[in-house]
Amino acid sequence: MPHGHAHPHAARPAPASARTRIVLAAALLPALLATVWGLLSLWPAGGEVPDRAPLAAEGSRLVDATVTGPLDEVTNTYPIETADGTASRMQAQDGIAAPEPGEGVVTLYIEVLGDEPAPYAFIDFQREAPLALLAVLFVLVVLLVARWRGLAALAGLGFAFAVFMLFTIPTLLAGHSAMGVALVTSSAVMFVVLYLAHGFTVRTSTALLGTLVGLALTAGIGAWASGASHVTGASSEEAMWLPSLAPGLDLRGIALCGLVLAGMGVLNDVTITQASAVWELREVAPHAPRRVLFARAMRIGRDHIASTVYTMAFAYVGAALAILMNLWLIDQPLGNALSSGEIAEEVVRTLVGSIGLVLAIPATTAIAALAVPRLEPATGARPDGADDADDTDRDGAAVVVPR
Structure with a gap:
């Protein structure tokens, strides 16, 4: 039978130590400075961006x-x-x-x-009227359910859209490094979105650090996978049309940039979840050793991995259903169909994004387990790191953390 210890005054995690804040700042500050430098150095001059073509011909x-x-x-x-x-x-x-x-x-x-x-x-x-109505409904639902947190998330979404329109797209059209654009864009968006939506806290900083690790892994693996699988970026009619308007454009680089940006939102989701899981586990089991926090949070992470990988795969199937139907109607081996240009590009995007996601979860969980605050001394509380991992929650009820 599991057992627990009830205490009249349960211990709670203390504020993060100065050492923890300094270490996180030392890890994040170089990334922030590199992001700002990247924005300034890659931002295209007016003459570098191709002129926009008229929507309708003369006359x-x-x-x-x-x-x-x-x-x-x-x-x-x-x-x-x-x-x-x-x-x-x-x-x-x-x-x-x-x-x-x-x-x-x-x-x-x-x-x-x-x-x-x-x-x-x-x-x-x-379609302006129904789309505007749907957008208003989306905003109202987010504000009604998430309230101020939802408002902050919407503001972050607006910032991300502004970065895409003002920096990412013009810079890619100007022919600048697609990998640099991908990393600078994703880093800039994550720095603002995470702190805006979740607050300027140690918990958010750990999630941000885990997100940046995941983005770097995704970019590195994606660069290798794109070259090894000969992803050209010219698998759609729209992509093939681009070089006629922007001669300096690198279609393969565009595909790589899209691969990194596609994984950005999912990484944000899982890293925030893992950081929050570690903090919540510390709240209900303030005496649990850090290795126990990591192990318990990774159980949550494994469930999240399974559901998120399904989400990414199903999202692609839904978006590319017409393409998949065309391939099904053509009598050819399945391997040939899956390795065709347009399908291969999406397969690489899905697999690379999933690998980056899976690797980001243990990285974020480990960072959070190390950064979560220690105990704040309270009457009747045991010292941190006690052998017995059982504890009491805020209401005095017994909480059991199995060893």
Whole structure:
């Protein structure tokens, strides 16, 4: 039978020691300085970024319109009314979901010579309203459930988006080192997002340090895997189109940068979870040796590894379902299908991200077990490191930590 010791005044972890804070600062400060230096040195000058191409060719423009009637199968056109009230007809596109009367569409207006009416061609559906409604619903749900923590997370998400748009994409288009851009972007985002969402604490610092270790491992393994598997980055039509607008672009580097950035969010999730697990275990078992904290937290980490690896694999299957269906319809060996360009790139991304994730969990757990504060002396409490690992929680109930 397990047994426990009840104490009238349970010991609680003391604030982190000055030594722990100094060690964490000494580990994180060089990374912060390197990130700032990387931002300043890699930030592209105005002339380095290629000019943006016009969305519509000269003599044409995009026009919002509303479908006012059904498809005329003889002329293959829909009756429409443009935003300024002009009634006209829109050419349909084969293979595209048919718009219903009353739906908003985006059309391409092309000027023509002569007395013929100017034609409109279907380009896409108008999605601004439903997307804006979904975004508002997302923000409200996050604020309702997570409150101030949710607000901080949303602010961090906005910062990350700003970094991607203002630094990452222009710098890659300018032809700068994709590996440098990946590491600087992920480090800058993690420094701000983690402290903003979780507070400037020792616990957050341990999670951040574990995240940076995981990112470095992911980048190193990804660089080797991309070269060994001949990932070219030119596996999609959109990627192959990029060099025509940005001649200095390195498609293989873009693929590597995407690999590192793709693993950033999952790493953040697991490292925060592991750091929090160690701190919570210390709260309920303040006399447990650090090796016991590490062992118990790793049990949580192993469960997290299993679920997160599934998440990454299933996320890819959902995003690439059409590609997988096309491969299934082609009669070829499974090995050939999985090693084809576009599939191989995603397989490398998933496997490398998973390896970095798995390695980050024990690293973060070990750092947290070393950094978690020792006991704060209390009446009736035993000294830290006592042989008996059982203890009492804050409410005086017996808590058992098996040896």
